[in-house]
Amino acid sequence: IPWGYDLWLNFEPLDDARLKDAYREAITGMYMEPVGATGQIVYRELTEGLGSMLERPLESLPAPAGMKSAEAGLLLVATWDRLPRFIREIMDRPEIPAEGFLIRQVRAGEKKHLVLTSADDAGLLYGAYRLLRLVQTHQPLDGIDLLDAPKTKLRMLNHWDNLDRTVERGYAGFSIFNWHTLPELRDPRYADYARANASVGINATAVTNVNSNALVLTAPYIRKAKALADIFRPYGIRLYLTARFSAPMEIGGLETADPLDPRVIAWWAAKAGELYAEIPDFGGFLVKANSEGQPGPQNYGRSHREGANMLADALAPYGGNVIWRAFVYSEEDPDDRAKQAYTEFAPEDGKFRENVLLQVKNGPIDFQPREPVHPLFGAMPETPMLAEFQITKEYLGFATHLVYLPRLFEEVLQTDTYREGPGSTVARVVDGSLHDKPLSGMAGVANIGTDINWTGHPFGQADWYGFGRLAWDPNLDSGDIAEEWIRATFGNNPVVVSRVQALMMRSREAVVxxxxxxxxxxxxxxxxxxxxxxxxxxxxxxxxxxxxxxxxxxxxxxxDRTSTGSNAVAQYAPELAERYGDPATCPEEFLLWFHxxxxxxxxxxxxxxxxxxxxxxxxxxxxxxxxxxxxxxxxxxxxxxxxxxxxxxxxxxxxxxxxxxxxxxxxxxxxxxxxxxxxxxxxx
Ligand code: GCW
Structure with a gap:
């Protein structure tokens, strides 16, 4: 039987009898009234997952009237305002942020109960997956008091998937999105995909390639996209589409796509209206413009800012975002490619609309096995930013080589940009804390395809998993993430866990x-x-x-990227510029990058x-x-x-x-x- 379709979500019976007994005692039955589509999912996941791991059906119990009538070991699952009153009375009202959750064991007299609560549906969903993982990875529940919430607003996958199902830089089969049979045929895999994402906290996805096809913005495709959005919604995932800048010409009959032309502005405004009529929580547009031959505002002598702001204005009435990619370099610019994005965008800080996010690749060239961090991180205090990583392994041996990428992501996230003095890590750009930004996050170019195990290489699953975990909290430790993933995927045998973890952890340096x-x-x-x-x-x-x-x-x-060469070092904060600029102090892993x-x-x-x-x-x-x-x-x-x-x-x-x-x-x-x-x- 082919391996891997159920990813890290195979809730196999626990093989440790003592542990199983302990969990059975901690969770004897569940009280939950499933509210709405998300509630149904939470209910199903908990009953099926816990039922399977504990090898005992999870009995669903009615709301206990008070602590006397409650059976010991009751698992109570509800958003805070729906928890039975007696439980709320014995807990201090916790401060649970949006999308966050609390898992706490509470004592009512002699009895212990387990409470999973949140402020919203998404939080309950994330909490359910966390609870399942705790059991799956053999973590103790006794005395648990776990409050967790995402540190970022946007945790996003980017699919470089074409409408004909080929995948640019995809090595795990064809696209899982079958535009031909949508919207009528709702492949169960769409929900499985959303489920896997939700289980690691991913809350947004752009399902079409950034080298985009305007067709996806026509009415028939919008209906197809709506079918996907409807499936993703209960899993807390918002759908984004890529917008081809020349779409007003290609599908709108205009002879220009000039972002300052009133007809173009009106066309995008109407298009936004059309999209939101079908997909009320549509996330917005992801745009690659004037990069590698893609059309963009510069074709009309306009700037990236003018292009992005025009689209942002079209989406603003509906709460949508424009995610504008900073991956630009031009055939006309003779300057070092590594410098071009910074040169182009840094001076534009503060001039973008509030709903424009700049999406910046982790390094200044292109998803290499190792790059110094992109100089734009921390350099645009007024501009919401997303860090873009590649989960697919374009430059890392495709789906053939084993390279544990969260190690790479972590190295980037923990790099100090010094933009606001020591401690200005990329993680703090990603979580918005460096410049107090409400909107920020991480985007990952998906490594997912129609292969039965989704990612081609079985260990590609760990990259997807780890990306989600780091997007949730960019300060997590990649070794801890590896351990979680191994336990969830291959079980808890300590020999397996420690050896596989050691192997994963050194795989990234090996490929470099x-x-x-x-x-x-x-x-x-x-x-x-x-x-x-x-x-x-x-x-x-x-x-x-x-x-x-x-x-x-x-x-x-x-x-030579020092002052005798392209002087790209000068784009970094002085501390880094100095360190990188002198071969004697430049870390050897970057020696030939700068010298x-x-x-x-x-x-x-x-x-x-x-x-x-x-x-x-x-x-x-x-x-x-x-x-x-x-x-x-x-x-x-x-x-x-x-x-x-x-x-x-x-x-x-x-x-x-x-x-x-x-x-x-x-x-x-x-x-x-x-x-x-x-x-x-x-x-x-
Ligand atoms: O990594 C490069 C790839 C292109 C890709 C481009 C980008 C989608 O070789 O295939 O195009 O980057 O990020 O836009």
């Missing part, structure tokens, strides 16, 4: 080492970005060629740059080889189908780590002219 060590970047083979291609120099646009990024020559290697250095440059461990490069490639290979043997040591302790699948993929990964080393080191050797360092396996 065997693909792009010491700050190298974008040396992937042409356009598909799978495998090495540092020699590629075939595109008319220089910034699409790897040679543009590594700049290897007989003297050395690396991109062009001689082949014999001395690294901190005494090796030359050339030797160090080879040794890093080797280290990457060695780590993967260790990951494979550690995995093989778990044979028999894991579901067989998942075990074999991952084993085969790790085999490929090991082979390809070697491929990367051979390809890159042989190529760079044509410049360095030096022998391979001792300790590096010679090329095959």
């Amino acid at each position: 080492n065997y693909m792009t060590p010491l700050g190298l970047h974008h040396i992937f083979d042409s356009s598909h970005h799978y495998g090495p291609g540092p020699w590629v120099d075939e595109h008319s646009r220089p910034e699409w060629n790897p040679v543009y990024y590594h700049q290897a020559d007989s003297l050395g290697i690396g991109f 062009h250095l001689p082949w014999d440059y001395k690294l901190r461990d005494g090796h030359t740059l050339w030797e160090g490069l080879g040794l890093k490639y080797q280290e990457g290979i060695d780590t993967v080889s260790g990951m494979l043997s550690d995995w093989q040591g778990l044979k028999g302790l894991l579901p067989d189908a998942a075990y074999r699948d991952v084993e085969m993929r790790l085999g490929i990964q090991l082979q390809e780590a070697r491929w990367w080393k051979d390809a890159c080191m042989l190529y760079f050797q044509t410049f360095s002219g030096r022998e391979f360092p001792e300790g590096m396996e010679p090329p095959a």
